[in-house]
Amino acid sequence: MKTQLTIFNTFSRRKEVFEPLNPPFVGMYVCGPTVYSDVHLGNCRTFITFDLVYRYLLHLGYRVRYVRNITDVGHLESDADEGEDKIAKKARLEQLEPMEIVQRYTNGFRQVMQQFNVLPPSVEPTATGHLMEQIEMVQKILDNGLAYEKNGSVYFDVARFVQQYPDYGKLSGKVVDDLLQETRDLKRQDEKNNPADFAIWMKASPEHLMRWKSPWSVGFPGWHLECSAMSTKYLGEQFDLHGGGMDLQFPHHENEIAQNVGCCGVAPVRYWMHGNMLTINGQKMSKSLGNSILPHELFSGQNSFMSQPYSPMTVRFFMLQTHYRSTLDFSDAALLAAEKGYKRLMNALQLLPELQHPGNTPPQMPDEDLAVQAACNALYDHMNDDFNTAMVLADLFELSGKINALYNKQLPPDALGLETFNRLQSVFPAFVQEVLGLADDTGAANNQLSDGLMSLILDIRAEARAKKDWPTSDLIRNRLNNLHIVVKDGKDGTTWTVE
RNA sequence: GGUCGGAUGGCCGAGCGGCUAGGCAGAGGUCUGCAAAACCUCGUACACCGGUUCGAUUCCGGUUCCGACCUCCA
Known part of the structure; x- marks a missing residue:
């Protein structure tokens, strides 16, 4: 018997009693979609999972600020920090402005969420709408000595960070030494001091479509940075719940923690939740x-x-x-x-x-x-x-x-x-x-017209049945069946449903 | 290769050291003009091999198979 809400915290690998920092308020952040293509069912599972969390917290009477971002820049196509931006690539392929791509798939995403009866979040911030915050965060991390600039790009210094925050790697169960000694040959690693380092600001190549001015170069923010910047902005340096798919545990969430700690000095999240994959x-x-x-x-x-x-x-x-x-x-x-x-x-x-x-x-x-x-x-x-x-x-x-x-x-x-x-x-x-957010879409949530027609038809059938006119009665039932309407004779009369 | 997780009755899927979810499919019954629906009853499953225990599907060790992460992904 559980009289208190307990949540499996990925960080501790245990179920823990949920105690918000400032009850009755709860701050909750979920990594949203990267809007470069249609959301698929696996994505939807994650958002349905956290919709459930959101709904239950509301049901329990908490006042929840639920932030779910839209990633519309900075998410690279392939190998660490050197691939093409996903949205820019799609834009080039379809000969559209990157923001047209973003708008199209954001619209599609919202439509699908609505179909699944997923409640809209309290805030749905976009990465491109928070460039200032991200640039400021890069600067703070630089000021704190946990990042370095190379040729206009800025990299997070993992080796240095680990010295003051030994929990790096704990969320995803990584051994830091393994990460630091990564021997795999990744292309264009020469700018990094260490293979485990990751970009927080990238200088844009000449053909790169999405670019903003910064103190270091005309470029764009690293993928992990947006969530750190936006969660801090809307939920504070520390907040209650952070969710996402399991595949984001590493590197995304691990690096998110690193950036927050590197910027603000505190671990940002009290309860980490990860939904499993759909196969x-x-x-x-x-x-x-x-x-x-x-x-x-x-x-x-x-x-x-x-x-x-x-x-x-x-x-x-x-x-x-x-x-x-x-x-x-x-x-x-x-x-x-x-x-x-x-x-x-x-x-x-x-x-x-x-x-x-x-x-x-x-x-x-x-x-x-x-x-x-x-x-x-x-x-x-x-x-x-x-x-x-x-x-x-x-x-x-x-x-x-x-x-x-x-x-x-x-x-x-x-x-x-x-x-x-x-x-x-x-x-x-x-x-x-x-x-559970289960609405009735079985078609039995009727309108007045069909209700009226059905009660007329069933009244006629009831009369036929009273006269033991089974052929008429069965004719009506069969014809309704053909229209996917199932007639059920009960003790107190007849009901119908749409199958 | 490293790290982690999983293997449950015909199917999908919870869960737990002994009292053995639930849904779907199947069998029998009640009700009904028939049908449908509904209700009642039924199947004694936990990959394999050892160990701990009075007792393990549940804990521990090993084996096999599967998956995830380690690189973009919810």
């Missing part, structure tokens, strides 16, 4: 491996991996069935199963508000009452246990069973005490919709 056919889905599925390809069914389209909420549900620190393998069979489970949950969600309680307080079936109370408590216990959404869903299915049984009169209306009944009616939707 397809057992292999990491990644842009560079070319095995990524785009969200719209999954939603439309236009892809070579799946037999049918899957809705955004089905995919979200599917992801929540797995703990965020486990890898998740995408497959058609698994999604098909998830789709059915998701619909089952939505069905219970729809029925719940229709339930009536007779009002007598003592439960007629104490065991059922206890079971419902226990499941309601378990929702919090499991969420508090490092966001165990798989268990939360199990609890919700437990409650779904009770909701269905009450609705179908398999349990008497006063099986639960009034208090328990009221709790069920408030906690269940709160977890499904607010915390």
